[in-house]
Each structure stands twice: as structure tokens, then as C-alpha cells.
Amino acid sequence: MRYSLRSLLISIGFLAFALTFAKLFYSWAGPVIPASLVQQLEPGLTKEQVRRLLGTPTEADVSMWRYQRITSSSAGFFDLYFDENGKLDWYDDESHFPGFP
Numbered sequence: 001m002r003y004s005l006r007s008l009l010i011s012i013g014f015l016a017f018a019l020t021f022a023k024l025f026y027s028w029a030g031p032v033i034p035a036s037l038v039q040q041l042e043p044g045l046t047k048e049q050v051r052r053l054l055g056t057p058t059e060a061d062v063s064m065w066r067y068q069r070i071t072s073s074s075a076g077f078f079d080l081y082f083d084e085n086g087k088l089d090w091y092d093d094e095s096h097f098p099g100f101p
Helices: 002-029 047-054
Strands: 064-070 075-082 088-092
Touching: 047 064
Parallel strands: none
Antiparallel strands: 064 075, 075 088
């Protein structure tokens, strides 16, 4: 009985650590933007429409939103640019962190 309780407590502790690490990593890395969502982007979408589609950006200012992306094979930024009326103008998914494929 004592051994089983000890194993259970160790397992719970490890799970809590893993979940905390995953949450911290996600808040740093941001969500992975799947290609199926990128294909739905089109010029003229409002910022609210983009937010509903992709979620909250990692960084945002008046004319540019940035999503940080990390997958198992690459890492980089996904930048969206808005015109003076707040409508999506274009996006760039080509910049990668140095040292990553």
C-alpha cells in the first residue's frame, strides 16, 4: 500500500510538472498555424475576422501582427500586415529562426 501511494504521488508530481512546462512552452512558442487556416486568409479580412480564425497574436501593433510558430521540423514567425483601415493586406510565412531548417 505504501509503495502504491508513493508511486501515485510521484506520478501526479511528474504530470503537474509536464503540464506546467507545456503551458509555459505554448505561451512562449504560440500556436502552430495549420496550412488549412492559412489558406482561408484573404486580403480585406478585418482584424476581428483574423483573430477568430488564427487566435490571439503573440505580438501586435497597429499595422502588423506576429505569430511565433514552432513545429517538430522548423521554427519561425508568421507575420500579417494590415492597411490603414485595419484590413488584411498581406502575410509572410517565410522568416525562420537562424539554425533551424
